[in-house]
Amino acid sequence: MKKIIDLCKEVPLLPLTLIAAIPLALIPSWRPWGHIHSAFDPGVGEWIIILFVAWTIYTSIREMIDSLKHGHVGVDLLAIVALISTVCVQQYWASWAVVLMVASGEAIESYAQNKARGNLTALIKAAPQQAHVVDLPGVDETNIEITDEGFRKVQQAVEEAQRDGSTITAGAGHFDTVPVNDVKLGSVLIVLPGEIVPVDGMLLSGTASADLSNINGEPVPRTIFAGAKVLSGSINGSTTMMIRTTSLAADSQYQQILKLVSSAEESRAAVVRTADMLAVPFTIVSFAIAIVAWIVSGTGLRFAQVLVLATPCPLLIAAPVAYVAGTARLAKQKILIKSQDVLENLGRVTHVFFDKTGTLTVKQPQVVRVEKSKDAPESLTEDEILMLAGIVEGFSAHVLAKGIVAAGKEAMARLHRLPKSSGKRASDENVDAHHRELPDPHENYPVVGNVSETPGKGVTGTVDGHKVEVGRFAFVTGQAIASQEVHNAQEEESNEKAMAQADRDAAKLWNTTLEPDEMATYIAIDGKLAARIVLRDVPRYNAKKSIEQLRELGVKQETMLTGDKKASAMIIANEVGITDVRYELLPEDKVAAVRDADKDKKVADTSTMDRIFSKLLGEPIHRDVTMMVGDGVNDSPVLAVADIGMAMTDGTSTAASESAEVVIMNDDIGAVPKAVKIARQTKQRMLQAVLVGIALAIVGMVCAAFNLIPVVAGAFLQEAIDVVSILWALTALFNRD
Known part of the structure; x- marks a missing residue:
């Protein structure tokens, strides 16, 4: 019901036209003023319809002129002439039907456009509107960090506001709520649980969870840590987040997405412009059929019968609806x-x-296998090697580090070395039920320390008391090739050549050779070469x-x-x-x-x-x-x-x-063929909707020319043709595989 009311508010002519049918049915010929002229003497109900016709003609001419100013061909001329002709031949029910057609056409267009824009509208509605700017002594755009004490103050204020059931508003004491466009660079913001991050920023608080489904469709929230980038449009998880802004609202990530959406929504495809061009020959054909029917029959009624079937909706509405629907369908697929x-x-x-x-x-090389050396202990498994390498590589910025870290995490999961439940007894009455289940992050996780990296060579550290070195062969085997300090470019080049030669010599220790697209890093444990970790760029x-x-x-x-x-x-x-x-x-x-x-x-x-x-x-x-x-x-x-x-x-x-x-x-590379397929289906639906609508209209006009379709029936048949073509255009929204 609400949708119907909203639609009537958007197109007020529609309910008024429906109401106008009542006096036309009950008092069509009532003339309290007496007779005017025998040739043209409408009653009260008929005069009401004439007024509606006049208003419709006025608005149609205005819209047609506006379309021409914007370079779009207007075919409202057909509806205007149809209205005039039905009044002239005193077919007031037909006039009412054409007015209803125009009004319902606007309603159908509004519904179809809103339906087609559904996914685009969802993106736009998710745009952040306000931000909570922290207002504490010493917290301003010049600060690089927020002290723990400062964060605790803000956290406490948030908790108090939530506990009291109050909202965060300007002048709350610790933060001001302002429009998102008023946020300055470097400002410190808080984002409450479940709120949308208003602008791009850097996380200042310890850890947080961010839902990026609005941005990239990623179903699982990401865990982010202090210093990480936080994107506007993402949704905060269950903890209060504090960020320092790194972009203005207009330059933030989500606004860039909205710019793409808006530019696509406002543009007109060449095929839509082609449909506009078809309006001219369609109008000419419609008038030709109507005039010939008038001349041959000798009655103006036949002219009106033809023109009420000359529906422009497949051209005016179906073509753009199909393309907006296709654009929205693509947006749904990210x-x-x-x-x-x-x-x-x-x-x-x-x-x-x-x-x-x-x-x-x-995006980065992946571990494809682990090859143990002859000096590696028999009891040392490949998963244990990957775990140790992944832990120390987690502190490295090397290009291969991410792949090794990812493989190390998978190995840790298989070894059950990830954090788990603390195991406190549920029967302990001094510990409440909630805290008994809290995990102890250090219970099963390896103990790491003394980590240091030598750029270009490797990283070393201790894991569970074992010395672990990961990097190039010369580095992990302790070959005295490169000095820690390089004083000039010639020395650097000499060292690099020596390191590369050591890497080539290392291959002799394994029976297998590396493929052209493979690369290796080495790991030593407690001073002994343990394995070669092979990585490659995988599809x-x-x-x-x-x-x-x-x-x-x-x-x-x-x-x-x-x-x-x-x-x-x-x-x-x-x-x-x-x-x-x-x-x-x-x-x-x-x-x-x-x-x-x-x-x-x-x-x-x-x-x-x-x-x-x-x-x-x-x-x-x-x-x-x-x-x-x-x-x-x-x-x-x-x-x-x-x-x-x-x-x-x-x-x-x-x-x-x-x-x-x-x-x-x-x-997702799978989106490439998906985009091509959706584009082709969209164009097919548009062309089908336009051609089917035009074909049905021409068949109807020819039948009306031979007096097979009465003028009132023709007006309602034209409405049915509109609905068919527009609904067919809307099928561009759906996957029909």
Whole structure:
């Protein structure tokens, strides 16, 4: 009921028109003023309809002029002439039906647009509106850190406010609630449990949980620690969070997402403009049928019968609704586009370029195996080696560290060395039930200490009393190759060559040799070489399937671009199923590769509907479309030069999206074929809705010309045609596989 009331408020002409039917039915010919003229002498009920017709004509002309000013062809002329003609032939029920058609058309359009925008609206409504700025002595934009005492004061004030049931408002004593756009750089904010983070910032409080589902669809909240970046649009977990702002509201992550959403929502696709162009020949055909029917029949009633069926809604509403629906469907899949033109071009992609590292492969090398040395104790398992290596590598900034740390955590889980329940007895009456279940983070976790890193060589530390060294072979075996201090570039180069030679010599200790795309780090335990940990750049789990899906969609060619050497590049290419590989490329070489493909563009295979539209409008058949898929700032030049640039992010960065037309927010390569498929389905639904609507209208007009459809029935039939075409356009929202 509420939705109906809201719709009536949005389109007041609709309920008023329905009410106007009552006097038309009860007192159509009542004339308290007497007769005026025998040829044109409406009663009270009929005059009410005439007034509604006049108002509808006025608003339609105004909207048509406004459309023309914005470069859109208006076809409201058909409805205007239909209204005038029905009044002239004194078919007032038909006039009422046409007014109802116009009013309900606006209501249907409003409903369809709101339905189509559903996912976009959800994103916009989630935008943060206010922020709680900390107002404590010594806490301002110049402070780098917040003292424990300062944080405790804020925490206490929050708890008091929550306990008293009061809200946090300006002048509460420790913080002021202000509009999000008033937050300054460097301000300290608190974010209450369940609130949306208002601006990008750095976490000052110890640990927190952040739900990023609004940003990248990640279902499981992330645990973040002091010093970590906190993104606007994420939802705080169950603890109060304190952050220092690093971006203004307008520059924050969520606002960048909203800019993409808004630009797509406000744009008009070329196909929608094509539908506008069809309005002109459709209007001409409609008037031609109506005039011929009038001349042949000799009665103006036949002219009105035809024009009430000349429905413009498939052109006015169905086309844009389909594209907004497609844009919203992409947004639901965490795929954002900058304009609806991109949506159309996505469906015509014929050649896709992929960056290798971070796009076809995961973002850092992964551990593929552990090879124990002959000096390693028999009792030492591979999981124990990975655990020890992962713990000390957790303190390293080396490029291989993340992969080893991830493997180490998995090994710890298998060894049951992660924190677990403290095991306090439930029968202990001096401990309340809540605290009995609290975990003791130090009970089963390895004891770590004395960690230090030698940049470029390795990291060392003690774990459970054992000395652990992880790094290059010379480092972990204690070879006196490199001095701790390097005084000049020549000495650094000499040391690096010696370290590299030691790494090559180390291979002789193992029977297996490393593949071209593999790399190794070494671990020594208590001064003895224990193992070689082998890592490699591995493909994403669904990369091969995504390439296959693109081929099934008719994409003619896939190309991999990489700066790697041929041997390692071909290994990844073979695993994901790409045959066209360009290797040892600099950024400018990647740009040149995409440009060369643009020069060689050929006429693309097009659907029957595309060819029909091209013939009707005298447009050239579309040519091949190139798309570049990359993941980072280094890919920005190539993303910009392709017809479509698609940036894959995890929702934490929009750097690559500055030069990309499509942004994948959930870092999933499977979204590439999904985006192409949705784009194609959207265009198909739009063309089907438009052509079916026009075809039904023309058939109806021809039948009316032969007096097979009465004028009142024609007006209601026209409404049914509108509903069919618009509902069909809305199917672009749904997956029909």
